[in-house]
Amino acid sequence: MGQFAVKYADAQGTVHNQAHNAASEQEIRERLSRQGFLVYTVSAKDGSNSLLAGIGIGGKKKLDVEKFLIFNQQFSTLIRAGLPILKSLDLLAERLTDAKLKPYIDAVREEVKRGVLLSDAFRGQEIFPKIYVTSIMAGEKSGSLVEVLDRYVTYQKLALGVRKKVLVSLMYPSVLIVLVIVLVLFLITYVVPSFATLYSAMSAQLPAITVWLIAIGTTAKDYVVVGIGALAGLAALFTWWSRGEAAQESIDRFKIRIPVFGDIWIKYQVAQFSRVLGTLLTGGIPLVQGLETAAGSLGTPLLRKTLNQAGKMVREGQPLSGSLSATGIFPALSVDMIEVGESTGALPQMLTSVAEFYEEDVNTKMTAVMSLIEPAIMVFMGIFVAFVLIALYLPIFSLADNIR
Numbered sequence: 001m002g003q004f005a006v007k008y009a010d011a012q013g014t015v016h017n018q019a020h021n022a023a024s025e026q027e028i029r030e031r032l033s034r035q036g037f038l039v040y041t042v043s044a045k046d047g048s049n050s051l052l053a054g055i056g057i058g059g060k061k062k063l064d065v066e067k068f069l070i071f072n073q074q075f076s077t078l079i080r081a082g083l084p085i086l087k088s089l090d091l092l093a094e095r096l097t098d099a100k101l102k103p104y105i106d107a108v109r110e111e112v113k114r115g116v117l118l119s120d121a122f123r124g125q126e127i128f129p130k131i132y133v134t135s136i137m138a139g140e141k142s143g144s145l146v147e148v149l150d151r152y153v154t155y156q157k158l159a160l161g162v163r164k165k166v167l168v169s170l171m172y173p174s175v176l177i178v179l180v181i182v183l184v185l186f187l188i189t190y191v192v193p194s195f196a197t198l199y200s201a202m203s204a205q206l207p208a209i210t211v212w213l214i215a216i217g218t219t220a221k222d223y224v225v226v227g228i229g230a231l232a233g234l235a236a237l238f239t240w241w242s243r244g245e246a247a248q249e250s251i252d253r254f255k256i257r258i259p260v261f262g263d264i265w266i267k268y269q270v271a272q273f274s275r276v277l278g279t280l281l282t283g284g285i286p287l288v289q290g291l292e293t294a295a296g297s298l299g300t301p302l303l304r305k306t307l308n309q310a311g312k313m314v315r316e317g318q319p320l321s322g323s324l325s326a327t328g329i330f331p332a333l334s335v336d337m338i339e340v341g342e343s344t345g346a347l348p349q350m351l352t353s354v355a356e357f358y359e360e361d362v363n364t365k366m367t368a369v370m371s372l373i374e375p376a377i378m379v380f381m382g383i384f385v386a387f388v389l390i391a392l393y394l395p396i397f398s399l400a401d402n403i404r
Helices: 025-034 065-080 085-093 099-113 118-123 130-142 145-202 208-241 245-257 261-282 287-297 301-315 320-327 332-344 347-403
Strands: 002-009 015-022 038-044
Touching: 002 025, 025 038, 025 118, 038 287, 065 085, 065 099, 065 145, 085 099, 099 118, 118 130, 130 145, 130 261, 130 287, 145 208, 145 261, 145 347, 208 347, 245 261, 245 301, 261 287, 261 301, 261 347, 287 301, 301 320, 320 332, 332 347
Parallel strands: none
Antiparallel strands: 002 015, 002 038
């Protein structure tokens, strides 16, 4: 007998968190299901069976999202062709494109052989996305597993597409910034000290701007290793500090306050949330459970906390739009669109529209901002190089005038 932490909802929609003793997770699920409860999560007290938050990545275990997408496309095709689930898993386990995924699929196959539900088998591996496990559970209950898998594949394709667009937009400016930093370090720590040695040998009278630049250059050359070490230490300290939930929430609040980028960041998160919740509702998941899963799929503690508060208000009978508006974080337009979806009975479709609108908005704004950042970096590089050249060559011009 082991002790498990169980989260479930009763017939009135009230969510309970309790500890139960049982021989296995499956026993607890069957017991509570017979009593009419909706079970959300069951995890061992030692945390070994806890679900991972986010889009399928957590702890030391990594899930290749693109290869997992290929697996689900093949899985859906085989089931649609009429093959039993177990036979489909047998075929896929032998032909996986991701070798790291094979042990988990083999474990799922063994669990299904023993009579465990497919969703429970995936949940027990603790590497698969929470939205995926919840969607599979909805497909099992409604008898539409193929449709659920297809919706998940569609969602994942769109999410990957948006993420790739954002990364591509950031790639070129990031390369430019690295090159500028390298150029600045080269000029300050190598070129400037070389000119300092030359002018020291000539005993030349130097302008104030040259004296100032040489002082910076010689100091930087002497302490460049110490400076790099200090920066590395600060980066390691920041990484250690940022692992805490409170620290991550503080970082999220700082992101929101950044001009332009804060607005883009929050809209991207809203688009992700709307896409996940719309997919879950379309698959037949109840709103409260869908909110919990959508909150867990976001990688930002601030948004998770906000959505947990909104979920509590929804359980108390408040509309989703009003609950999101009360958080003060969601954009007014998204709240208005969700309110229209609630009033017309088309909330899943409206959430999809919200996701599409903000994904397009994020893409447009990122393109516009990046198009401004690139020339700004080039202008800064040009001004800095011109400043260094003028400061270093000004004494030479003065010496030439004196000679004449």
